[in-house]
Amino acid sequence: MVKVDLTGAKDFFDQIGPDFSKISDAHRTLFEGSGAGGEFTGWLTLPERILSDELKQIQAASSRIRSNSQVLVVIGIGGSYLGARAAIELLRSPNYNLIEKDTPDIFFVGNSLSTAAITETIELIGDRDFSINIISKSGGTLEPALGFRVFKAMLEKKYGSAAKKRIYATTDANSGLLYDMAVSEGWERFVVPDDVGGRFSVLSAVGLLPMAVAGIDIETLLRCAVEDMRELGLISAENPAWQYAGARQHLYMLGKTTEVLACYEPSFRFMAEWWKQLFGESEGKNGVGIFPAYLEYPADLHSMGQYVQDGPRRLFETVCLFEEANEDLKIPFELGDRDGLNYLAGKDFDAVSKVISKAVSEAHIKGDVPNILISVPKRDEEGLSKLICFFQVSCGLSAYAMGVNPFNQPGVEEYKSGMFRMLGRS
Numbered sequence: 354m355v356k357v358d359l360t361g362a363k364d365f366f367d368q369i370g371p372d373f374s375k376i377s378d379a380h381r382t383l384f385e386g387s388g389a390g391g392e393f394t395g396w397l398t399l400p401e402r403i404l405s406d407e408l409k410q411i412q413a414a415s416s417r418i419r420s421n422s423q424v425l426v427v428i429g430i431g432g433s434y435l436g437a438r439a440a441i442e443l444l445r446s447p448n449y450n451l452i453e454k455d456t457p458d459i460f461f462v463g464n465s466l467s468t469a470a471i472t473e474t475i476e477l478i479g480d481r482d483f484s485i486n487i488i489s490k491s492g493g494t495l496e497p498a499l500g501f502r503v504f505k506a507m508l509e510k511k512y513g514s515a516a517k518k519r520i521y522a523t524t525d526a527n528s529g530l531l532y533d534m535a536v537s538e539g540w541e542r543f544v545v546p547d548d549v550g551g552r553f554s555v556l557s558a559v560g561l562l563p564m565a566v567a568g569i570d571i572e573t574l575l576r577c578a579v580e581d582m583r584e585l586g587l588i589s590a591e592n593p594a595w596q597y598a599g600a601r602q603h604l605y606m607l608g609k610t611t612e613v614l615a616c617y618e619p620s621f622r623f624m625a626e627w628w629k630q631l632f633g634e635s636e637g638k639n640g641v642g643i644f645p646a647y648l649e650y651p652a653d654l655h656s657m658g659q660y661v662q663d664g665p666r667r668l669f670e671t672v673c674l675f676e677e678a679n680e681d682l683k684i685p686f687e688l689g690d691r692d693g694l695n696y697l698a699g700k701d702f703d704a705v706s707k708v709i710s711k712a713v714s715e716a717h718i719k720g721d722v723p724n725i726l727i728s729v730p731k732r733d734e735e736g737l738s739k740l741i742c743f744f745q746v747s748c749g750l751s752a753y754a755m756g757v758n759p760f761n762q763p764g765v766e767e768y769k770s771g772m773f774r775m776l777g778r779s
């Protein structure tokens with residue numbers, strides 16, 4: 354399990370820590386599916402369902418893409434791309450397309466309408482063989498739909514009628530514009546289950562197909578997730594999701610309205626983007642909700658560290674650490690010690706990073722910033738599963754404890770009506 358250490362926030366709790374009464378009610382509501390949006394709690398059992406159902410199809414499609422394509426274009430926005438990108442950056446590399454590998458490059462498009470970004474992706478694909486994974490649960494989201502037009506046209510120009518064998522559509526099981534197109538064109542289809550909303554769909558084909566193409570062992574990921582979901586179902590103050598959700602609630606009630614998630618791994622950046630959407634879209638409604646922000650340390654200590662240490666005291670900090678580094682790298686010894694750093698020579702970079710993280714947390718705690726520490730064993734499939742399951746369950750608990758439906762996003766619709774009116778949709 355993920356470990357949660359609340360020692361750095363203890364001054365903000367009474368002697369026994371956060372009050373779990375609301376969290377234990379929220380737990381029942383979430384796991385029984387009895388609360389608002391309860392019909393969207395299917396992600397709790399998603400790993401076992403995929404293992405016994407779609408896994409083989411996803412693996413077969415990923416092998417085909419890996420054998421006939423040098424590039425996979427993943428088209429989606431929000432919950433339809435962040436999880437896959439997070440997993441690929443965390444487990445493979447934030448520079449995935451630049452590293453030497455035997456898997457295709459992956460470009461994520463459809464999350465912006467930037468002419469520069471779209472044009473650049475077309476140029477980067479060049480004349481290489483490619484396939485498309487279009488992902489949209491509703492099947493009608495404007496940004497990915499427009500991106501799809503562009504890259505589908507490019508695919509059809511290159512492959513003619515054979516293009517249809519290179520389009521993989523991940524969408525609703527029975528309806529929607531994308532579903533209709535996929536059926537009539539004969540594209541291979543994958544399902545976003547009815548009982549799973551976009552931002553909770555990373556362990557469905559939405560996240561798994563791009564991950565498998567990138568060489569992530571999705572079967573191991575799913576097997577770990579079955580176990581992790583089972584453990585997170587524990588009705589106990591020892592449950593790490595209870596501790597995290599309970600601490601968040603408690604700190605929010607004390608006026609800590611911003612949560613800064615911090616990590617010392619650059620490869621964590623998109624995991625944090627996924628986390629931001631998960632918590633921001635699930636909790637921020639009806640005038641309540643913690644604002645989720647991300648800082649990458651130590652880089653951001655030299656830009657935002659001042660604010661965290663000394664700005665308005667409305668923040669709490671959640672630090673995510675990986676206990677073990679995936680690589681060994683020692684600080685070299687230098688003859689003459691002109692930079693005065695030989696006192697660190699022979700030490701592991703990771704050990705130094707861990708010491709810095711302790712010093713940072715200590716300073717921020719002194720500056721009245723409550724500190725929650727989350728530790729995960731390693732950046733591998735097991736660690737990824739722990740993070741995904743832990744954050745998803747914590748998010749459900751936290752939103753229910755706040756009295757909101759974690760599974761809708763009515764506010765997101767607001768801009769869409771204006772957008773379609775201004776664009777002249779009839």
Ligand code: PA5
Nearest residue numbers: 431432433489490491494551552
């Ligand atoms: O969590 C959500 O439901 C949203 O963020 C969606 O994932 C996002 O809006 C994309 O929607 P769709 O997959 O329908 O294109």
